[in-house]
Amino acid sequence: MKCSACKARLARYREGDLSAAAASAVRDHLERCQGCQAFLAELSALEARLARVREIEPRSDFTQLVMARIAALPSPARAGQRSRLWWLGMYDVVAWVLLAALAATGILHWQAIVGEGGLLAGRLALAGADLYRIAGHFHLGVYAAAGVLIESLAAIAIAIAARRTLRNVGNNLLGARAI
Ligand SMILES: [Zn+2]
Structure with missing residues (x-):
């Protein structure tokens, strides 16, 4: 497997979305390739960061609430x-x-x-x-x-x-x- 093919499958690999054969091929490539290991680590870190951003995302009516409070002042x-x-x-x-x-x-x-x-x-x-x-x-x-x-x-x-x-x-x- 080439690095480009491995990287293209990594997101689905993390989610367990690949077939058993495809997942096994990716796992084999990762064991031999430090570049793709690093890419996988980056992908995981990015995912974690996105999860944190989603946590602090304001409620959907945040703007209306703030504007209403300003109008009331x-x-x-x-x-x-x-x-x-x-x-x-x-x-x-x-x-x-x-x-x-x-x-x-x-x-x-x-x-x-x-x-x-x-x-x-x-x-x-x-x-x-x-x-x-x-x-x-x-x-x-x-x-x-x-x-x-x-x-x-x-x-x-x-x-x-x-x-x-x-x-x-x-x-x-x-x-x-x-x-
Ligand atoms: Zn690779």
């Missing part, structure tokens, strides 16, 4: 989104109020306001875009509108504060010139 992403929107809004308002207060009390000079305002506007535009993108993703048009409203109100407030500061600066300059 409260949505943490939604809660996180809401708190993030709230945080962005607060950051926005606080930043603008702080700048307006500093400008109104004259701590910030108008040149500084222009510079700081530009910087802040850049940062707030980013925050606004972020807000808008999140709102758009969750189809929360109300949040987007609220974001735009907050930006507009804050911008108006800072404009009023800046104009008052500019007028004070102007008066000071005029006063200095009059003397």
